[in-house]
Amino acid sequence: MLLKEKLSALIPQEREALKEIKALADKKVDEVKCGQVIGGMRGCKVLVCDTSYLDPYEGIRFRGYTIPEVQKLLPKPGENDEPYPLGLWWLLLTGEIPTKEEVLSLEEEFKKYAYLPQYVIDVLRAMPADSHPMAMFSTAIVAMERESQFRKRYDEGMTKAEMWEPMLEDSIRLLARLPLIAAYIYRRKYKEDVHIPADPNEDWGGNFAHMMGVENPEYKNLMRLYLILHSDHESGNVSAHTGHLVASALSDVYYAISAAMDGLAGPLHGLANQECLKWILNLMDHFGGRTPTKEEIEKYAWDTLNSGRVIPGYGHAVLRKTDPRYTAQREFALKYLPDDPIFKTVSNIYEVVPEVLKQHGKAKNPWPNVDAHSGVLQYYYGVREFDFYTVLFGVSRALGITAQIIWDRALGYPIERPKSVTRQMFKELAENA
Numbered sequence: 001m002l003l004k005e006k007l008s009a010l011i012p013q014e015r016e017a018l019k020e021i022k023a024l025a026d027k028k029v030d031e032v033k034c035g036q037v038i039g040g041m042r043g044c045k046v047l048v049c050d051t052s053y054l055d056p057y058e059g060i061r062f063r064g065y066t067i068p069e070v071q072k073l074l075p076k077p078g079e080n081d082e083p084y085p086l087g088l089w090w091l092l093l094t095g096e097i098p099t100k101e102e103v104l105s106l107e108e109e110f111k112k113y114a115y116l117p118q119y120v121i122d123v124l125r126a127m128p129a130d131s132h133p134m135a136m137f138s139t140a141i142v143a144m145e146r147e148s149q150f151r152k153r154y155d156e157g158m159t160k161a162e163m164w165e166p167m168l169e170d171s172i173r174l175l176a177r178l179p180l181i182a183a184y185i186y187r188r189k190y191k192e193d194v195h196i197p198a199d200p201n202e203d204w205g206g207n208f209a210h211m212m213g214v215e216n217p218e219y220k221n222l223m224r225l226y227l228i229l230h231s232d233h234e235s236g237n238v239s240a241h242t243g244h245l246v247a248s249a250l251s252d253v254y255y256a257i258s259a260a261m262d263g264l265a266g267p268l269h270g271l272a273n274q275e276c277l278k279w280i281l282n283l284m285d286h287f288g289g290r291t292p293t294k295e296e297i298e299k300y301a302w303d304t305l306n307s308g309r310v311i312p313g314y315g316h317a318v319l320r321k322t323d324p325r326y327t328a329q330r331e332f333a334l335k336y337l338p339d340d341p342i343f344k345t346v347s348n349i350y351e352v353v354p355e356v357l358k359q360h361g362k363a364k365n366p367w368p369n370v371d372a373h374s375g376v377l378q379y380y381y382g383v384r385e386f387d388f389y390t391v392l393f394g395v396s397r398a399l400g401i402t403a404q405i406i407w408d409r410a411l412g413y414p415i416e417r418p419k420s421v422t423r424q425m426f427k428e429l430a431e432n433a
């Protein structure tokens with residue numbers, strides 16, 4: 001496999017490079033303040049992640065490339081299409097923009113494993129009908145742990161240096177199946193349990209759109225874009241950090257990604273995309289289904305804040321400007337659905353809510369994040385079941401987390417185990433500092 005060959009050549013170099021950092025083990029790299037510890041560790045530089053970096057004012061760069069650069073440089077199915085999401089996975093893993101041939105070799109590799117075993121279907125069907133799609137998604141992933149090559153090789157006594165290989169194999173097998181699992185959940189829950197077989201001629205992203213049941217080339221492109229945009233956001237966010245933490249115990253990819261999905265399912269993280277569209281549609285309903293005026297949006301936003309709730313899709317723990325993932329989706333909307341009333345509402349909210357949040361004075365970042373725009377695009381193409389939106393996010397986020405944890409094993413990072421102290425000890429430490 002071309003990707004494995006590439007990684008086999010890269011890993012020894014990167015292991016050597018890590019030795020230079022290890023030699024600096026006693027050097028101080030950050031200072032931790034009391035407020036950071038009790039404030040969710042915001043801003044503490046305590047994680048290492050090479051796949052992407054999130055600048056507070058610029059937004060995400062995937063291996064150094066901005067979103068517009070990735071859209072321009074990665075290979076595409078057709079000239080005017082969005083790039084292959086698997087090209088992004090290659091980039092995250094290798095740091096290099098792949099050729100089309102390299103991406104297609106990965107597409108072929110994925111196709112070998114792109115089928116849904118009956119036992120996974122049985123597990124999903126055994127779950128109560130009102131199970132949340134994210135609970136179903138996470139359960140299906142962990143159910144497949146029995147197939148882990150990593151666990152098998154660990155039981156056979158593989159060395160630490162070999163561990164990245166079965167991590168890569170497990171990741172390919174898992175990622176290949178995620179769109180099938182997601183589409184199965186979608187069609188079982190919302191489309192009368194009628195399923196659409198995979199199309200072997202489609203790429204990983206386009207096929208996902210096809211199996212969801214939206215036969216529209218624009219939606220295939222939206223899916224490719226979506227899968228790229230939500231993939232990686234360095235390693236401190238809840239889902240990526242969870243994946244890293246779980247994998248650091250040498251739990252395999254299935255455990256790590258299932259756990260990561262449980263974190264993504266929280267309303268302050270990935271679930272914000274379902275919450276956000278709900279908020280927008282409730283807002284429109286409140287005004288008889290029309291696009292409300294900016295004054296009306298302002299009042300509605302204040303009502304939300306005054307009732308003690310957050311405005312979903314706005315704010316961020318790291319970002320301090322409009323999320324470029326929001327901007328990329330806005331550009332897509334301007335191209336394909338400029339006159340859509342919900343998009344117009346999203347645009348008006350963008351003009352009003354940052355000012356309201358600034359006046360409110362709490363949120364450190366009044367600007368929109370990725371979740372403020374993803375729902376309207378899905379809704380436009382007919383995927384209107386908000387509960388499902390975080391599963392789409394999950395399929396994409398698995399690209400980033402698998403890339404991160406393959407490298408965790410390649411570089412032999414240890415089990416993560418920070419120190420905790422009692423609240424009293426902590427108070428004394430701060431008082432005596």
Ligand code: FCX
Nearest residue numbers: 268269270272310311312313314315316317362363364369
């Ligand atoms: N609406 C209202 N209040 C907000 C707010 C918002 N959109 N964003 C932040 N605040 C409030 C916080 O709730 C907090 O209030 P508190 O002091 O009473 O607890 C205060 O402002 C300071 O929070 P801040 O430091 O700015 O933000 P955090 O780093 O603690 O939290 C998130 C970041 C994203 C969780 C927060 O902005 C939020 O709740 N936003 C809405 C939910 C959302 O969109 N989440 C998705 C984020 C992301 F893109 C993703 O993971 O998918």
